[in-house]
Amino acid sequence: MAELLDIEPGSIVRTWVGWIRSSDREVYAAYLERTGMRDYRATPGNLGAFAMFTDEPDGRTRVTTVSFWTSVEAIEAFAGEDVTTAVFYPDDDRYLVARETTVRHHEVTAAEGAITPTLHL
Numbered sequence: 001m002a003e004l005l006d007i008e009p010g011s012i013v014r015t016w017v018g019w020i021r022s023s024d025r026e027v028y029a030a031y032l033e034r035t036g037m038r039d040y041r042a043t044p045g046n047l048g049a050f051a052m053f054t055d056e057p058d059g060r061t062r063v064t065t066v067s068f069w070t071s072v073e074a075i076e077a078f079a080g081e082d083v084t085t086a087v088f089y090p091d092d093d094r095y096l097v098a099r100e101t102t103v104r105h106h107e108v109t110a111a112e113g114a115i116t117p118t119l120h121l
Helices: 022-042 072-079
Strands: 012-021 046-055 060-069 096-099 104-111 114-119
Touching: 012 022, 012 072, 022 046, 022 060, 060 072
Parallel strands: none
Antiparallel strands: 012 060, 012 096, 012 104, 046 060, 104 114
């Protein structure tokens, strides 16, 4: 069962995208859970995180990580001073066939009861 996230307006959504071989999907999902997902969730100020997998016609799978944060300072505790640079792990090269080296940040705003991510500068 999925856990509900307590996301408030003003929270920050951090997204990153990489690509793996589709045949590595299950093993990479387990690896990602042991590394990035665990580290996101262990950082004070993290409100939750998940990954999405999209199979593409070229035999690759797009991986998008989504994490929710209370503040830029909380993200700095995870990512370091330059919060726009993606964080990588020693075995990432084993799985990733392409990757974005930067991340995107979005500010959560409320609109008629819905949570809508917008670009966070």
